[in-house]
Amino acid sequence: MNLSVIWYLREFLSFEWVHKFLFVKTAPLTTPPYFRDYPLLTGKECTHCLACMMICPVPGGIEVLMTREDACHLPVTQSRPPGSDTWNPVIYPGHCIRCGLCVEVCPEGVLMSGRVIEFQFIDNTAFTSTFQLEVDHTLCMRCGNCSIACPVNKEVDPALGGGAPPSSMESVMLVTGGELKILNEDKCTGCKTCETACPNMAIRVVRQVEGIHQEDEEE
Amino acid sequence: MSLLQQIKNKVRSKSIHVTFVDVGSCNGCDIEVLACLAPRYDIEQYGIYVHNNPREADILLVMGVMTPQWEDKLRILWNKIPDPKVAIAVGNCPISGCVFNRRESYVDPPVxxxxxxxxxxxxxxxxxTEILNAILSLAPVVFRDYEEKMK
Known part of the structure; x- marks a missing residue:
């Protein structure tokens, strides 16, 4: 006789039910530990490779700054003696979208956020990056500033900066045959010196990042 | 403090009226505000009511990057809200412009x-929960003893 009117009345007029009906609230919701929140510092040493800044999809989301040892709230280690200045990534909450790419790309594991590193280890994924040089031939006026300014060219062909004709074809880019030719794109280090040296903004350095999946060695 | 003011403080802490305006967002923040209304987060158990009419509201949630179409209209909307009133910027867009704040884009952050x-x-x-915490922590600070502060 669980469904009789009397049962209903007794159930819903009881003190506990009425009290619960009027005053109950859902439990205060807390952020779960696996939530991919703003990245935190793990305490490992940052090598200032700027991989996090380069992969950040947001303008001004992350910056690698020289900070005092006591300002970054990390335990003192051998690489971080008291009173020293170290490089540390700084996250700006008004800009950061919590995508976790900086955590994933960091080769030293300086940052942590949720289970990003854990899943990266399980899935065996990584990022590789290459640099592409794009020349707008309608803007390029074949002045050769880029090939002289390029620090890779300076090592390969030191005489080029003095006005000598190009002696080797190992340079990154050269003006030959009335046109700027990109010869060895794979040697580009992405320093963008050519971009700043170009008077016409004709050359652009494009960083292409690719997510790769490394197969297990047993298989 | 008068008894009337005490009653007003008590009532206002349990009855916060919120309206939201999207000044050019991608709809992500709008959906998070709607998630507050759903049973899991249940914003109404704290006495927060969401309206679509600014004349009924105390708190304005602003979402989005401030597109040119909104530049004159947001101020009109803000003037329609009766005092005491506050605005909360929800999401990265009204703070910094986030991914939309790039060269040659027409957005005008911050709000x-x-x-x-x-x-x-x-x-x-x-x-x-972050939106909820912001509303709940801001409302008593702004609405408490409003008439006393006005004197």
Whole structure:
């Protein structure tokens, strides 16, 4: 006789039910530990490779700054003696979208956020990056500033900066045959010196990042 | 403090009226605000009511990057809200412009250039609990003893 009117009345007029009906609230919701929140510092040493800044999809989301040892709230280690200045990534909450790419790309594991590193280890994924040089031939006026300014060219062909004709074809880019030719794109280090040296903004350095999946060695 | 003021403080702490405006967002933050209304987060158990009419509201949630179409209209909307009132910027867009704030884009962040913003909830999008916490922590500060402060 669980469904009789009397049962209903007794159930819903009881003190506990009425009290619960009027005053109950859902439990205060807390952020779960696996939530991919703003990245935190793990305490490992940052090598200032700027991989996090380069992969950040947001303008001004992350910056690698020289900070005092006591300002970054990390335990003192051998690489971080008291009173020293170290490089540390700084996250700006008004800009950061919590995508976790900086955590994933960091080769030293300086940052942590949720289970990003854990899943990266399980899935065996990584990022590789290459640099592409794009020349707008309608803007390029074949002045050769880029090939002289390029620090890779300076090592390969030191005489080029003095006005000598190009002696080797190992340079990154050269003006030959009335046109700027990109010869060895794979040697580009992405320093963008050519971009700043170009008077016409004709050359652009494009960083292409690719997510790769490394197969297990047993298989 | 008069008894009337005490009653007003008590009532206002349990009855916070919120309206939201999207000044050019990607809809992510709007959906997080709607998630606050759903049973899991249940914003109404704290006495927060969401309206679509600014004349009924105390708190304005602003979402989005401030597109040119909104530049005159947001100020009109803000003036329609009766005092005491505050605006909360929800998400990264009204704070910094986030991914939309690039060269040759027409957006005009931050929103604080156009209306006074009392609190900012960063995140892209922020968690519903973060929005809820911002409303709940801001409301008593702003609405408490409003008539006393006006004297």
């Amino acid at each position: 604080s250039k156009h209306i006074p913003i009392a609190a900012e909830v960063p995140g892209c999008p922020p968690r519903p």
